[in-house]
Amino acid sequence: xxxxxxxxxxxxxxxxxxxxxxxxxxxxxxxxxxxxxxxxxxxxxxxxxxxxxxxxxxxxxxxxxxxxxxxxxxxxxxxxxxxxxxxxxxxxxxxxxxxxxxxxxxxxxxxxxxxxxxxxxxxxxxxxxxxxxxxxxxxxxxxxxxxxxxxxxxxxxxxxxx
Amino acid sequence: xxxxxxxxxxxxxxxxxxxxxxxxxxxxxxxxxxxxxxxxxxxxxxxxxxxxxxxxxxxxxxxxxxxxxxxxxxxxxxxxxxxxxxxxxxxxxxxxxxxxxxxxxxxxxxxxxxxxxxxxxxxxxxxxxxxxxxxxxxxxxxxxxxxxxxxxxxxxxxxxxxxxxxxxxxxxxxxxxxxxxxxxxxxxxxxxxxxxxxxxxxxxxxxxxxxxxxxxxxxxxxxxxxxxxxxxxxxxxxxxxxxxxxxxxxxxxxxxxxxxxxxxxxxxxxxxxxxxxxxxxxxxxxxxxxxxxxxxxxxxxxxxxxxxxxxxxxxxxxxxxxxxxxxxxxxxxxxxxxxxxxxxxxxxxxxxxxxxxxxxxxxxxxxxxxxxxxxxxxxxxxxxxxxxxxxxxxxxxxxxxxxxxxxxxxxxxxxxxxxxxxxxxxxxxxxxxxxxxxxxxxxxxxxxxxxxxxxxxxxxxxxxxxxxxxxxxxxxxxxxxxxxxxxxxxxxxxxxxxxxxxxxxxxxxxxxxxxxxxxxxx
Ligand SMILES: Cc1cc2nc3c(=O)[nH]c(=O)nc-3n(C[C@H](O)[C@H](O)[C@H](O)COP(=O)(O)OP(=O)(O)OC[C@H]3O[C@@H](n4cnc5c(N)ncnc54)[C@H](O)[C@@H]3O)c2cc1C
Ligand code: SF4
Numbered sequence: 001x002x003x004x005x006x007x008x009x010x011x012x013x014x015x016x017x018x019x020x021x022x023x024x025x026x027x028x029x030x031x032x033x034x035x036x037x038x039x040x041x042x043x044x045x046x047x048x049x050x051x052x053x054x055x056x057x058x059x060x061x062x063x064x065x066x067x068x069x070x071x072x073x074x075x076x077x078x079x080x081x082x083x084x085x086x087x088x089x090x091x092x093x094x095x096x097x098x099x100x101x102x103x104x105x106x107x108x109x110x111x112x113x114x115x116x117x118x119x120x121x122x123x124x125x126x127x128x129x130x131x132x133x134x135x136x137x138x139x140x141x142x143x144x145x146x147x148x149x150x151x152x153x154x155x156x157x158x159x160x161x162x
Numbered sequence: 163x164x165x166x167x168x169x170x171x172x173x174x175x176x177x178x179x180x181x182x183x184x185x186x187x188x189x190x191x192x193x194x195x196x197x198x199x200x201x202x203x204x205x206x207x208x209x210x211x212x213x214x215x216x217x218x219x220x221x222x223x224x225x226x227x228x229x230x231x232x233x234x235x236x237x238x239x240x241x242x243x244x245x246x247x248x249x250x251x252x253x254x255x256x257x258x259x260x261x262x263x264x265x266x267x268x269x270x271x272x273x274x275x276x277x278x279x280x281x282x283x284x285x286x287x288x289x290x291x292x293x294x295x296x297x298x299x300x301x302x303x304x305x306x307x308x309x310x311x312x313x314x315x316x317x318x319x320x321x322x323x324x325x326x327x328x329x330x331x332x333x334x335x336x337x338x339x340x341x342x343x344x345x346x347x348x349x350x351x352x353x354x355x356x357x358x359x360x361x362x363x364x365x366x367x368x369x370x371x372x373x374x375x376x377x378x379x380x381x382x383x384x385x386x387x388x389x390x391x392x393x394x395x396x397x398x399x400x401x402x403x404x405x406x407x408x409x410x411x412x413x414x415x416x417x418x419x420x421x422x423x424x425x426x427x428x429x430x431x432x433x434x435x436x437x438x439x440x441x442x443x444x445x446x447x448x449x450x451x452x453x454x455x456x457x458x459x460x461x462x463x464x465x466x467x468x469x470x471x472x473x474x475x476x477x478x479x480x481x482x483x484x485x486x487x488x489x490x491x492x493x494x495x496x497x498x499x500x501x502x503x504x505x506x507x508x509x510x511x512x513x514x515x516x517x518x519x520x521x522x523x524x525x526x527x528x529x530x531x532x533x534x535x536x537x538x539x540x541x542x543x544x545x546x547x548x549x550x551x552x553x554x555x556x557x558x559x560x561x562x563x564x565x566x567x568x569x570x571x572x573x574x575x576x577x578x579x580x581x582x583x584x585x586x587x588x589x590x591x592x593x594x595x596x597x598x599x600x601x602x603x604x605x606x607x608x609x610x611x612x613x614x615x616x617x618x619x620x621x622x623x624x625x626x627x628x629x630x631x632x633x634x635x636x637x638x639x640x641x642x643x644x645x646x647x648x649x650x651x652x653x654x655x656x657x658x659x660x661x662x663x664x665x666x667x668x669x670x671x672x673x674x675x676x677x678x679x680x681x682x683x684x
Contacts, residue, residue, distance in 0.1 A: 046527045049536065101528060108525070117527055125519035125535075126216045135539025136481060136515035139213035141366045145356030151319045151483035156476045157601065160318045160326035160339070 030068040031077075038081050039064060041093050043120040045100055049133070056130045060123035067119070080112025166198055166388045171422035173198050173388075174675070175409050176429060177395045177438065180253020181664045182648030183429030184373030184381070185304075189672030191386035195679070198421055199378075199387065200411050202394040202430075203250035208375060211364030215516045218363035222257055224249035227572045228433065229561065234577035239524045239612035244575050245464075246613040247431050251391050252374025254431065254615075257362045258661060259486040260343040260370045261509065262307040264298050265656035265663050267291035268496050269504075269549070272654040275496055276503035282551035282580055283461050284503075287653040288625035288634035289667075297666040305371040305665065306349050309340025316346050319357060319483030324472070324542035325510035328601030329490045332593070339488035343371035343662075352376065357483035359512070393419075394568055397442040398426055398644070404446055406644045412568060425675060425684055429648040429668075432462065432617035436558045436650060437573045439621065439631075452621075452638035457631050461622050462557040462575065463655035464614035466548035466583045469511060470594040471522075471541045472603030473534070478542045480512035486545070493593065494657045502585035504549030505657040508594065511545040522609055534607055541607075544597060546590040547616075549657045551580035558620050616660050621650035635674040636667060643684055647671055 031039065039061045040054065068074040084092040088103050095103070107113045124130065131138050140146060166173050176187045179201040187197045203224075212218040223246065230236040230244035237244075248254045268275045270287040278284070302310040309315050315338075318326065322339050329337045344355050344365075355369035368375050381387040392414030399420070401407040408422040428435045436459040440450040450458050490508040497505070513521070515538055523531055555578060560571035595606050624630020627639035636651050638644045647668050649660050656663070678684040 048529055048532050051536075104528075108527070117525075121520055122216065122516075125516045128214075131515055134515050134536060135477070135479065137479075138514075140358050140360070140482075141213045145358035145367075146319075146482035147356045149482070150479060151357035151359075152317055152323070153482075154320040154323050154476075154478060157323050157327045160323060160337075 030065055030074050035081055036061060038093050042116055045104060046117050046120050047124055051133050052130060056124055056127050059127060060120045063123045064119055076112055076115060164385050164388050166196055168419060168421050172196060172424050174425045174427060175200065175421055175423040176427045178253055178429035178431065178648065179251050179373060179378060180429060180431060181255050181373060181661045182668045184377040185665050185668035186427050186429065186647045186672050187387060188377035188381040189669055190675065191381040191384040193676045194386065195676065196386050199389045200393040200395050201251050201389065201391045203391065205251040205391040208366050208368050211366045213360045213363060215363065215514045222248045222250055222364060227566050229572060229574045231574055232577040234579055235610050235612045236614065239610065244613055245433050245617055246615050251378065252372045255372040256364050256374055259361050261486055261489065261659045262302065262305060262341050262343045262662040263658035265658050269656040279503055279551060279582060281553065283554045284552065285624060285629065285653050288623050294666055297670045298662065300669050301662055301665040305343035306345055308342045308346055314346050315340040316342065316355065316484060319487045320478050321480040321510045321512050321542050322488040324478060324601045325488050325490065325544060328597035331600035332596045334490050334492040336491035344484060345369045355484065359481050359483055359485060361485040395438060396568060396570060398438065398451055400444065400446065400641065404641060406641055425643045427645040427647040431648055432620045432650040433558055433573055433575060435646060435648055436620040440560055441570055452631055452640040452644055454640050455628050455631060457622060459558040459620050460554050461552040461619045462577065463550050463552050463619040465616045465655055466546060466550045466586045467611035468546045468587050468590060469543055469609040469611060470591065470598060471543045471607045471609065472598030472601065473537045473605045474540045474542065474602055475604065477539050479539050480542050481514055486511050500589055502582045502589065504586065506546055506548030506586050506590055507657055509545045509547055511543045513543065544594045546587060547657065547659060548586040548590065549655045550583045552619055552654055553578060553580060618649040618652040618655055618660055621646045623651045623653045636671045645671060
């Protein structure tokens with residue numbers, strides 16, 4: 001599968017070319033409410049940050065839904081979600097975190113997992129709305145760089161003798 | 163704008179407008195030589211640059227199909243994007259960091275200094291440090307390298323403070339934040355750096371030297387430069403006597419043209435340069451142009467790389483300011499007692515959050531990984547730049563069946579790492595951990611670097627025409643009026659970042675071309 005081989009090579013330097021894609025407008029919802037909830041849980045389990053609200057994760061789910069306009073992609077996600085439930089007792093989404101993670105660990109080299117991981121990677125960490133939570137300040141040109149805004153404000157080590 | 167006729171066979175055609183190509187073109191133009199530069203990528207202005215890692219990558223990067231094979235990290239982590247190179251006017255000087263070091267005298271005599279290393283194709287350069295010395299000085303002046311020509315260095319930023327103190331505490335003495343081709347003050351029509359922190363995304367201040375806004379406009383002012391952007395050269399042609407006679411290229415609209423030439427200089431960076439020579443095979447040159455030695459595409463080097471991030475109790479904010487703000491030179495020496503030939507530099511480095519998340523661990527997920535990313539503003543990074551061993555089997559070849567959008571065979575970049583490379587990265591990892599710990603790191607995180615930023619050696623220089631592609635001036639042994647003007651010429655990698663040497667060689671090559679033209683020898 002074309003998409004699979006591309007996504008499997010999960011390096012910024014190949015993948016960034018795919019980031020920020022312009023997705024076609026969606027004619028209809030590709031996922032049921034239950035599937036959407038599974039995808040949300042999945043991206044949160046892959047990159048859990050307790051300080052983040054659901055919003056940036058939902059944005060990733062939204063991107064996955066848009067990409068699912070491609071039938072191959074849609075099938076990959078649907079099959080992947082049903083295989084999640086297969087491994088273990090009860091529905092994957094209803095299990096405790098440790099059990100959900102154990103199930104994911106089992107499938108971390110599958111095209112499904114890699115695809116969701118890579119999509120979440122770019123969708124989440126490429127989203128400027130989350131950066132301040134991490135202390136990353138993003139674009140700085142408009143503010144005149146950091147020359148007068150703390151490029152050298154580290155004060156807990158001695159100053160270099162230049 | 164100057165335009166030369168496509169049938170004008172008195173022009174020098176330069177392929178590529180990066181560090182090597184634009185420099186040789188500018189130097190020739192200043193001396194009254196007519197030059198046509200053909201550049202595959204588009205022409206941006208600094209206003210077009212993005213302070214955003216993803217969109218800048220998409221805007222600038224050469225993403226035409228390539229494959230990586232062998233056992234280097236790129237073969238698994240970036241199998242279709244093993245080299246990080248810009249496709250735009252200015253080439254990789256648009257996204258480079260500006261570190262500008264001279265290679266050391268002994269590194270030009272790698273074979274003599276290190277001796278035979280089994281499994282490596284070490285050789286001495288046919289040019290010495292002393293011969294290059296005046297050209298290094300001219301390059302430093304041209305590029306505005308801090309700490310040379312009375313140019314003051316930058317103030318220390320946060321990330322450099324960590325490198326400096328850690329290095330000092332473990333006994334290093336050669337620690338510096340000088341030698342940056344980044345203006346600390348207004349100079350040569352370019353602004354001073356405002357510590358913006360997006361050096362790899364294109365400097366929106368134009369403070370960092372790039373041929374895009376230095377060599378090229380200056381060359382255009384002479385009236386001797388015809389720069390054609392969006393023009394991909396497909397092959398170099400020759401006449402019956404075997405002299406280069408012109409190039410065939412396709413413009414941004416897909417229309418094919420032929421430009422005649424008196425001399426051709428190839429500077430497409432070390433993947434595209436050998437690829438173009440291989441693609442320019444003919445009945446006279448069945449193995450590729452200028453390839454009677456069989457060395458075109460071989461001996462590829464890319465520096466041994468790795469990054470270690472330390473997590474600190476207090477904030478560092480490494481993203482504030484110059485991306486690679488300083489360097490430790492103590493390990494660059496020749497000292498076989500460490501268990502390897504060659505040496506390495508330790509450089510402070512920062513990544514934005516997006517790139518950190520992507521490269522921090524190529525398959526990372528879960529709380530272990532996210533808790534590392536949550537330390538973002540408490541991280542400081544150190545980067546390895548080590549001399550890798552040239553090997554005959556490492557290099558660029560043409561794919562048997564796959565073609566790119568121009569119909570050209572896709573390049574395959576093959577690397578089998580030498581044990582010496584692994585010895586260098588192992589040594590670095592230990593030293594980097596010690597350095598970060600000494601500065602107060604609680605925990606260190608190792609990052610594998612996949613894509614090669616420094617690409618060298620695929621048309622190596624050699625005094626002996628059977629053992630290399632070009633002579634000490636970058637002139638091909640087989641085709642008198644064909645030159646290689648980029649990092650492909652490097653006989654060996656040296657421990658230093660390559661660009662200052664590329665620029666020095668390009669200045670020297672231009673002087674040589676002008677002298678040979680005056681002597682009616684070219
Ligand atoms: C992130 C990053 C940071 C770096 N930092 C440093 C640093 O601090 N110090 C340092 O010394 N080096 C650094 N480098 C390396 C430096 O950028 C390169 O060594 C240097 O730019 C190489 O010069 P070049 O002339 O060989 O090729 P380039 O500068 O890459 O130029 C090649 C040009 O040729 C064009 N081209 C290729 N094929 C064709 C064709 N067939 N037809 C027409 N045009 C063609 C390309 O589009 C490109 O514009 C860095 C590189 C990266 C990726
Ligand atoms: S830190 Fe300086 S050199 Fe780097 S992008 Fe900003 S202004 Fe340019």
